[in-house]
Amino acid sequence: MEIIRTENLTHRYGIGTPFEKTALDGVNISVREGEYVGVIGQTGSGKSTLISHLNAILKPTEGKVFVDGADLWSENKARRIETRFKVGLVFQYPEYQLFEETVYKDIAFGPKNMKLDEAEIDRRVRESLRFVGMGEDCLDKSPFDLSGGQKRRIAIAGVMALEPKVLILDEPAAGLDPKGRDEILSRIRDYHKETGSTVLLVSHSMEDIANNADSIIVMEGGRVRMHETVDAVFERADELIAMGLDIPQITKVFIDLREKGYDVRTDIYTIETAKREILSKLTGGASRD
């Protein structure tokens, strides 16, 4: 079933000023329920602008946004605000939005706004804390005493606690060390598996997306250039490179092998498939030329 759809979605910033800028230009996307979608594109390609439309933070200049079949901007305001609980959005650098005295209270901010009862709020706080892999001992600490990576996980938990049908994360791994990055990405993957909810993960790095996503939306200059399965997107790796996107190391290795004359596939982006491809070539007796 389709959960999110945009029709000819266009957004211009600073209309009527010398800084007018078309950040989105006729975007049509459709996301199925339960799908894990990667959104990739260079900085400034319109990724953040696109996702801010999906929970009615930004109003389209033109076009429509449908969530669960309902046109967001033809509904009344109260209904529109409801969709914020249906589509949970984690902005870039979410650790800068923490404000409460304790981690517990900060995660509870969203559920409280939903007017849930205390017991339910408590359950959600603990559950989302578990999803981001933090121990309950941090619940009474001040969020400002945590490390950068921990703060970010708390902020993500604050949105997971809304238990949204769709979880959208804008560059959740930006600025973290490799270990912190892998940790966050695998937590999100587990969350997706366990809850079965729809996930949109925005990144400018293929490596973050390739291993997790079912399909990929590639953006360039405010337009959607591709929206296909991961395999189909990687078959067009040369186009990705031309767009200035960095592709996974392992894919580069196979493209180089191909150029050197080895008859190998180039749509390879995980170590596992790489291993299988090499083994099959070796046992199959592939050789130069």
Added chain:
Amino acid sequence: MIKDITLGQYFPGASPIHKLDPRTKVLLTILYIVSLFVIRGGWGYFVSAAMMFVIIALSRIPFGVVLRGIKPILFVLLFTATFNLIYGTGTPIFEDVSWLGWLTWNGLRNAVFMAVRIILLVIGTSFMTYTTSPIMLTGAMESLLAPLKWVKVPVHELSMMMTIALRFIPTLVDETDKIISAQKARGADFETGNIFRRAKALVPILIPLIISAFRRAEELADAMECRCYHGGNDRTRYKVFHFAARDALAALVMTGQLALIIFLNVVT
């Protein structure tokens, strides 16, 4: 959104107005404001408004931007005009309609003049910031206030503080927008409820904002220290201001405007 505030905003450009020495612009803005308060009659306002139109045209700043600058003061404008209208004295406009007796020619005149004066005042002052970058503006301030150094006023340090403050306005506005969006995404509601509820709703915005302002301040202080910054007398400027022919011309035009207004005051 909060971004719609244009007051204090700079629109880069290469128009004759942009190219004026910032010191000229500061002084002539003051002169323009003075001239607004000298005006006594309709012709004076006409001259002042015409002057403003010429400046707008020369600066190539879209008229829409100028109009949007007036929006925030619309309330003050209506308020002032209404009061002038109600408290007018003299002959009523409709002498035979008794319930409209309070509406006088004199009140109407005052209301219109006062509105025009406020509008010109706001446009005039915002034009200085529209066409001058904040750095240039504080440079001009420092240069104009230099004589105060003799009485031990830390002019350089003050202007440095002002430069930094101005420089960070857009950054903090951006930041505020982001924080508001992030809290909205968690269902925060800033628009309903009584005044206490609304004030309380600001906490999730203000705390992250203040924390980030402190963080930025610390980072900036470190960066300045690393570059061995110190205020004081021996600093030279990277960009040295020079008065040019166009500055003389602008000063001449503006003084001419004031002279014309005074002349109109005398003859009418």
